[in-house]
Amino acid sequence: MSEETYEVAAPTPAMPQLRVAILGTGKMGGILLQAFLKNNLVSPDQIFATVHHPERAQALSVQYGIEMTTDNLAAASQADVILLGVKPVQVPALVEQIRPALSPEKLVLSIAASVMTSSIEKAAGHDLAVIRAMPNTPAMLAAGITALCAGRFVSEQQMAIAQRIFQTVGRTVVVDEKHMDAVTGLSGSGPAFLYIIIEALAEAGVNVGLPRDVATLLAAQTTLGSARMVLETGYHPALLKDAVTTPAGCTVDGILELEEGGLRVTLIKAVKRATQRAKELANG
Numbered sequence: 001m002s003e004e005t006y007e008v009a010a011p012t013p014a015m016p017q018l019r020v021a022i023l024g025t026g027k028m029g030g031i032l033l034q035a036f037l038k039n040n041l042v043s044p045d046q047i048f049a050t051v052h053h054p055e056r057a058q059a060l061s062v063q064y065g066i067e068m069t070t071d072n073l074a075a076a077s078q079a080d081v082i083l084l085g086v087k088p089v090q091v092p093a094l095v096e097q098i099r100p101a102l103s104p105e106k107l108v109l110s111i112a113a114s115v116m117t118s119s120i121e122k123a124a125g126h127d128l129a130v131i132r133a134m135p136n137t138p139a140m141l142a143a144g145i146t147a148l149c150a151g152r153f154v155s156e157q158q159m160a161i162a163q164r165i166f167q168t169v170g171r172t173v174v175v176d177e178k179h180m181d182a183v184t185g186l187s188g189s190g191p192a193f194l195y196i197i198i199e200a201l202a203e204a205g206v207n208v209g210l211p212r213d214v215a216t217l218l219a220a221q222t223t224l225g226s227a228r229m230v231l232e233t234g235y236h237p238a239l240l241k242d243a244v245t246t247p248a249g250c251t252v253d254g255i256l257e258l259e260e261g262g263l264r265v266t267l268i269k270a271v272k273r274a275t276q277r278a279k280e281l282a283n284g
């Protein structure tokens with residue numbers, strides 16, 4: 001896979017017939033909004049976004065040149081695709097609020113962790129097409145990955161539209177809904193875990209005498225390059241690790257410290273805990 005196809009999503013042609021509402025334009029909703037505009041997925045007059053605070057709506061409206069309000073029902077009524085970007089516990093009240101706008105031909109995309117497609121379908125009260133998506137923050141650089149799963153009333157064409165929408169922020173993968181909490185614990189939360197690892201590697205570099213900016217660059221580029229090696233060579237990570245580990249060299253001494261410190265087990269436990277918590281978020 002070339003550098004270009006990995007780091008930058010394929011250019012998405014404008015879809016003039018598609019009108020999108022983003023209900024809850026916070027950190028993740030905002031990243032998606034910017035990507036949709038930047039990729040000409042929708043034009044500014046085809047996107048309707050909401051937030052909770054009126055002053056934020058006003059500021060974002062000016063910043064992006066789009067219709068931005070606190071009126072979820074009005075936004076949803078004008079859109080073909082309705083993206084739910086509020087916190088998981090807020091989803092039921094939001095769906096209740098926009099119910100009059102949820103006709104069967106609309107497509108609902110929910111990025112809320114934990115919230116089942118069936119609970120949104122049930123709240124809508126009829127056969128509503130609901131796709132659950134779990135993006136991650138590298139979406140900001142079109143280097144994210146979004147896992148998608150279909151509710152009961154989703155057509156292949158609607159899933160293709162959802163994939164096209166999320167390809168503006170990186171790669172997509174379709175999974176069964178039973179895997180969505182695990183996805184949340186791994187790739188949804190994962191950037192935070194990896195930032196801690198990068199931060200720690202940089203701190204280590206400072207500890208062994210490197211200037212902080214050089215240490216941070218070395219740590220981050222090494223992480224990026226190593227991830228690309230896994231993705232682009234297709235080799236098992238263990239094999240790639242072995243190629244770095246010269247017999248009786250220094251790397252194996254470092255690995256011994258990692259194993260003694262339990263890094264492997266700690267990361268497994270972190271993803272397990274995040275997955276467990278992801279199962280609970282819909283209930284607050």
Ligand SMILES: NC(=O)C1=CN([C@@H]2O[C@H](COP(=O)(O)OP(=O)(O)OC[C@H]3O[C@@H](n4cnc5c(N)ncnc54)[C@H](OP(=O)(O)O)[C@@H]3O)[C@@H](O)[C@H]2O)C=CC1
Pocket residue numbers: 023024025026027028029050051052053054056070072085086087088090094111112113134135136137188
């Ligand atoms: N952050 C991440 O890495 C990821 C988050 N997610 C999911 O995305 C969702 C949002 O998370 P995140 O962006 O981090 O959270 P934020 O708190 O940044 O965003 C929540 C947004 O919802 C808005 N909001 C709250 N109540 C309403 C309402 N009644 N009507 C309209 N908008 C409302 C807030 O408005 P205001 O700005 O005015 O307060 C805010 O903009 C969550 O469900 C989370 O599970 C999924 C993948 C990754």
Ligand SMILES: O=C(O)[C@@H]1CCC=N1
Pocket residue numbers: 113184188189281
């Ligand atoms: O921490 C959270 O709950 C959200 C979901 C995945 C990433 N952030």
